[in-house]
């Protein structure tokens with residue numbers, strides 16, 4: 001399968017509305033993780049390049065932010081339509097650079113585009129307030145203003161959606177942006193920028209700096225005084241570092257970091273629905289999402305029944321190159337991801353876990369999806385993000401134990417549980433220390449709901465009516481002498 005519109009494959013960075021090389025002239029290759037074939041190469045930019053992009057974004061900020069919201073909205077809406085008109089080509093490109101099955105890439109393009117559509121609408125609804133006055137002869141008015149130049153750093157697992165759900169609200173609010181996509185997956189971002197330009201986005205409002213020197217680019221974005229906001233999705237380790245660096249200029253920050261999602265099946269659950277939900281939740285993107293079920297916890301009474309049903313479904317998942325039809329699970333992103341998954345499984349096996357489905361012997365970067373039983377909280381995978389197609393199934397025997405095990409982690413992003421008892425549903429949902437809870441549901445991502453975590457999973461919310469606030473400052477004006 002190949003792309004019809006070859007113009008969507010870009011091999012340069014995008015700065016000031018121009019397709020740009022690195023000052024140094026350096027480039028690096030982008031490879032398909034399924035077979036290591038080189039797709040193209042992109043500029044390997046450095047501190048000097050990103051500094052220039054920041055200055056351009058700063059230069060454009062006054063014009064973009066003072067444009068009528070309705071006009072910004074129209075450009076975003078046009079961009080949304082172009083993304084959807086090119087859904088298939090963008091999906092092929094995404095599968096080539098990232099490996100996920102084509103059907104998931106199609107889904108991600110629609111999901112990614114939905115943030116642009118949603119925020120094209122929200123752009124027109126940035127309301128202020130009139131506060132009842134506290135003293136005679138005075139008036140208080142509250143307005144919201146765009147934060148300013150925004151630095152955006154995104155991961156490889158959702159090469160388009162992680163960008164659009166930051167860029168959508170940022171542009172809608174009136175901010176200009178400098179984006180550093182993941183080094184492995186810059187092509188979806190560049191294709192989206194190409195379409196943004198076609199939609200009429202003025203030069204310099206959206207800039208993409210490609211680089212395989214993340215720390216150099218990150219340092220500049222987080223310490224440059226012209227950047228007023230940092231929005232990051234990725235590992236907790238890097239998120240903490242960026243937070244620390246951003247402290248030097250006290251930037252506003254949004255962090256969407258790692259997760260360790262529990263997926264709890266109570267004894268009164270619809271076991272068939274729970275097994276189906278666990279498949280979607282665990283194996284989406286070959287398990288490489290921060291909201292994937294990382295720990296499946298099942299009540300003792302229904303444990304064997306669940307494992308049997310779930311295992312039957314896992315055995316049916318087809319592994320292969322994401323571009324081939326019918327594939328459910330593609331390759332992992334790179335060799336270090338394969339190594340990390342193997343090590344976590346090996347640690348569990350050594351501590352007594354049983355591998356009941358799949359294999360810990362990858363073929364290249366492809367794993368047969370695994371189900372592990374006899375797992376416990378002493379194993380490393382209980383507390384670490386697996387980020388691979390491995391489903392450990394833990395046992396519990398009371399609601400209290402399920403809640404305690406679920407919350408026994410430094411992370412607090414997504415959680416899921418299955419039950420049909422309304423009293424239990426409220427109690428458990430309120431007790432889970434997570435930003436998001438799926439109840440009898442394994443897929444929770446949508447542009448209309450606030451996505452985000454608590455504890456070391458980060459801060460801030462993306463999508464929904466709340467998402468745009470991350471890119472706005474509140475100002476209050478007190479008028480006296482009336």
Ligand SMILES: NC(=O)C1=CN([C@@H]2O[C@H](COP(=O)(O)OP(=O)(O)OC[C@H]3O[C@@H](n4cnc5c(N)ncnc54)[C@H](OP(=O)(O)O)[C@@H]3O)[C@@H](O)[C@H]2O)C=CC1
Pocket residue numbers: 153154155156157180181182183184211212213214215216217218219233234235236238239241242256257258259289290385386387
């Ligand atoms: N919450 C989530 O959605 C995600 C969580 N993860 C977790 O993190 C693990 C590691 O994945 P990985 O891709 O390495 O995640 P990282 O956090 O390393 O990467 C995410 C983004 O941050 C960039 N980055 C890396 N180091 C720095 C730095 N010092 N300064 C500024 N930016 C930096 C990366 O650039 P570059 O690509 O150039 O290295 C990428 O753009 C995964 O196995 C998973 O557990 C990973 C991805 C997403």
Ligand SMILES: O=C(O)CCCC(=O)O
Pocket residue numbers: 155157158161162233234288289290291445451
């Ligand atoms: O893994 C991530 O980085 C975000 C999860 C994707 C989503 O469901 O929005």
